[in-house]
Each structure stands twice: as C-alpha cells, then as structure tokens.
Amino acid sequence: MTGRGGAILFFGKEGDARCAHAADYLRRHAAGVAVHLGRRGAAFPRLDQEATYDSLISYLGPWIIPAEVLRRASRAAVNFHPGPPEYPGIGCTNFAIYEGARVYGVTAHHMAAQVDAGPIIQVERFPLHETDTVWSLTQRAYAHLAVVFYEIADLILAGRPLPASAERWSRAPLRRAELEALCRLTPDMSEEEIRRRVRATTFPGYPGASFEASRLSAGPVQVVG
16 A cells, blocks of 8 residues: 555544545545544444554544554654644533633644644634634634645645644643533523533534533433534
C-alpha cells in the first residue's frame, strides 16, 4: 500500500456527508486508503494486525484511537477537532456558549494516548456571536474544519511536512460527566443560570437540560452528547 501520500488509515463518522467526501477525496488521490466509519458507541473496527500506515486521520471519528494503532502510523496521526485549544474533549460548543466565549475555532493536532492533548498543527478561529446557538456554532465549526482538513490532507498527499503551531491546549479535555452535569437543572439555580444552561445544551434531536428526577419526581436526566 504505497503511492501518493503513502498508505492512509482514515476514521470518520458514519452517515456524515463531510466524512464521506473526505474519505472519497483521499481514495481518489492516494493509492492506499483504509476507511472506517462508525457512530458513537460502536465497537472499534477490527484492523489487519499486520498492516502499517504512513498516516492516520481521525476526522469527526467516534472512537478514541488506541495507542497501539497510533504507533502504526510512521509519519503522522492527525485528529481534526471541532473546537479550539481552549475547548478540548467532549461538548466543546456547549461549554463555549455556556462560558460566554466570543471567539471559537477548530484544531488539527497530532494524536497522543490522551485525548486532545497532542502537539497542535493548525488552529482556525472565527467569531462566536451572542445570537449563536449550539446548532449554528456547530455547523460553522464543521465548515471551518472541512477547510482545515483539505489543507492538511493536501500536505499529506504531497509528502510535505506538517506545520507546527505555537498554540497549546489550555485545559484538560472536557469529559462526558462534565457535560452531563451541565445538563442538570435544580430549583435553587437562578433564572440566569437556567437560561445559560438551556441555551448551552439545546440541539435538534437531543433533549437538552432538565431538572433532576430526585428533586421534582420527573423523568431521568436527559443528556446532550
């Protein structure tokens, strides 16, 4: 599996047009591309245990890539994260809106054993408006991330060195437990706090923030994720 850009192992999100286009782009322009698409919660793909790769790419992929798989990439293992260095991990758009950020962005970085912790390759920033919702911010982030993907993919295909950004991750990766906590409402919260949490967790197709069952005898807590 050699050719322009070398052998590439690609992970992406099943049913996502952006990922399908990205995978097709790599297949069209590289001689050897192994593509694995999946949804959140899916088991990690079974890989050829003998295969090695020049580059590994995770573009909106649902899996944490095991360290032993990362080691198979002799040149680079790159993740495309739909958030800036200030928001590593899960729920990046949610927390940016909750914290009142005025600038957002997307990040391409080398993958390490810890999620969203490897050296940063490139950051693309853009304004976060007061009128943004989680949905609108997510869609703009995906659009910017696509641009960064094709820029980095072209470097990989051409066999050129990847840039090294001076930016650094500014916090530990946000965890699902933190996102679940953001979705919990309690009667002692102020109206402003409830408003912030509702705005930061409302997304089409997801229940968003709710009051805890133990406090109001309601249903189970619903989680955006």
